[in-house]
Amino acid sequence: MNAHGIHTIDTAFQRDHFDAAYLIVENGRGAFVDCGTNHSVPHLMAALQAAGLQPADVDWLIVTHVHLDHAGGAGLLMQQLPTATLVAHPRAAPHLVDPAKLIAGATAVYGEAEMQRSYGQILPVPEARVRVMQDREVIALAGRRLECIDTPGHARHHHCIWDERSRSWFTGDTFGLSYRELDGPQGAYILPTSTPVQFEPEALKASITRMLTYAPDAMYLTHYGRVGDVTRLAQALHEQIDAMVAIADACDGRPDRHRCLVTGLTALYLERAHALGVPQSDEDVQRILAMDIELNAQGLGVWLDRGRP
Template identity: 55%
Template sequence: MAEVRYQDLDYGITVIDAEFHRPGVAASYLVVERGRAAFVETGTSLSVPGQLAVLEKKGIPRESVDYVIPTHVHLDHAGGAGELMRHLPAARLVIHPRGARHMIDPSRLIAGAAAVYGEEAIRRHYGEVVPVPAERVMEAGEGDEVDLNGRTLRFLDTPGHALHHFCVVDEAGRGIFTGDTFGISYREFDNEQGAWIFPTTTPVQFDPPALHASIDRLVAQGLDYMYLTHYGRVGGVDRLRRLLHEQIDGMVALGREHAAAGARRKERLIGGLMEQMLAQLERHGCTLPVSRRRELLTMDVELNVQGLEIWLDREAKTAASA
């Protein structure tokens, strides 16, 4: 395999590049406390060799990993869980109660992802999705905790992106592992103002009021950092919170503006969302060429529009039945 990309942060936390699509898109985190370890997020099955290589480089026996903790069951976060667990004999998989069955039997998860991305893309980008034995799965709901050799990891139920999503509060690490709840921040957009961030509404459970509330709950924990899956650790969390709220409201307004556009709705939403994001990057002082900005954003804009359309259809159906 190619040399694994990783960065040691402080507080015993290492960010490992999951090598999903391109470097710097998706992360897995290794948390080490006095010789015992946990992985938060797994990436895909194709990410597992890199994670095992980091353990080896650090001299951490595979038997010393106590937990594997995907924040939710989307495949860029949990697709590698079963494969990783095969190599970690003492580990338990910790997962949201709504996601546990999909880790034990991932067939519906795979089918759902294939409907969004296509079967060929699933094989190419995610590899094999391996089931996790039921006896090794541990459900964690709101307020539950696990003990990593004296270090407490606490779980917050954080819907808005997905109903099967929790975030992991790590007070010893002065932060929270946020999965997709606190948005996406690619390091290419960093500048003297800090990070730039945007929400992710990937299909199929986008819920704007719930996402607003979950974002506020994370910041209310009073910690210094958010450990993003996409990508890396960010500070200045209150500024980023305000930016996420502004963008969620902008997406909702855009969706409602074009809700009745019929066959042209998707096209108008893609164009409108891209322009919104490019305008925000301009205000952020981004110096990248506009062509590069579009290149970095295109995949997420298209996925966000898919989620936005599903939310619009759900809203329309609810209104019609009222």
């Protein structure tokens, strides 16, 4: 826990220090931000107990968007939180009430066996327990203001949460990925995420710029943890989004397009790692980022197929 009552919870999805949820505690009341998968729920309940709270003390579960590593466990977690309301973006809420399309889409990508292994059974949330948040709408946690703003670019159903007390954003995937293993002498290493299927580079840059207008002290990333030095990291994200677009344009039309995208992204991320003095070897950097490189390449491919909207 930090001075502002923010607890970082490792959801244990995929590996340690890969996927975070957060518990905000204010005057004996709690709010979760993102929740990981069904397999993450015991970790969240243990964190709640460690913070001295009971399940009935949680007022809110706020999901940044409905990708399963962020919100897959929402239905199961809400069953454990008798008085909580789930807060979601207007485009996300219907998929939490009726997750059939979400399940079908993910199963088509991963297969039934992998769905059960990584995510478990995705449960619906009763519509009466879901609050849809419009852009700039505010909820209160024991008087503490939490503002939700629409932040497309990674996904059209994504919002980020401004915590006025700590002057920080809970960013989901909008402010990229930054793994603590890659921290170096010049600070945190960060990269954007273009995970399929709604990557929109100009919208993503606009969302990042909009968050900076609040003059934040820190960002709380789902992948992974708190980062400061916000202005430098935002500039790095803008530069890399532009570089990713250039890589996509260079690979478009090639018969080996996906391989070209993977090769270009790998070179980009290693170049950034070298410039920052990341302590890991090239082999270790590629191992840590392997899944993200693959997903970013897939996302750029989908973006190209859509005609670069």
